[in-house]
Amino acid sequence: MNLEIDVEEPWPNSTAWEALATRAAAAAAQVAEELAHPRLTASVLFTSDEDVHALNAEWRGKDKPTNVLSFPMLERSGLLDLAPNGPPELIGDIALAFETCAREAEEKGISVEDHAAHLIVHGLLHLAGYDHETGDDEAEAMEALETKALAVMGLADPYGRDV
Secondary structure, three states: OEEEEEEOOOOOOOOOHHHHHHHHHHHHHHHOHHHHOOOEEEEEEEEOHHHHHHHHHHHHOOOOOOOEEEEEOOOHHHHHOOOOOOOOEEEEEEEEEHHHHHHHHHHHOOOHHHHHHHHHHHHHHHHOOOOOOOOHHHHHHHHHHHHHHHHHOOOOOOOOOOO
16 A cells, blocks of 8 residues: 655654554555555545544534544445556545644553554554444454554554453
8 A cells, every 4th residue: 555644733743754654554454455455545644633623523523623534435345346457546535633642642651653553553444444333343353453453563452452
C-alpha cells in the first residue's frame, strides 16, 4: 500500500510522522493481507482536534473531536476482488487529531508516537472493512489484528492482553 501523508500543525516536527505511518501501514498489511495489495493507496492526515471536529460533524453528525476518522472509498467486497494489475486504487482517507491523540497517550502512559501508530493501524483496518461497532465478535477480531500489527512494530498490546 502506498500512502499520501500530510502533516499539519500542531503535530510536532521533531517526529518523523511519515516514517511512522509507513511502518504502521506495513505492519497492518502483514496481519490483514488485503491491505498489502500493491495497487492500494490511502491518505493519512495528521491534523488538529479542530479540523477533525469539523470533519466529524460534517460526515458523521457528531459535534466533537475524536482521535481518528476513517473514510473508506471501497466496499470490502471490491477490495477483496481487486485485480492485481491496473491503476492505483484509493482505499480511503484517515485523519488523526493531535490534541486528542496526545491526551489519550498521556492517559495510557505511552508515547504519542506509539498511540498514533495504533490509531493508524486502527484506521487502516476500518478502510479494509473491519468494524468494531457491529458487535462483540467483530470488535474482538479487529482488536486482535491491531494487537498483532503493533507487535510487528515492537509495540505493546494497547488493550492490555497477551497475544
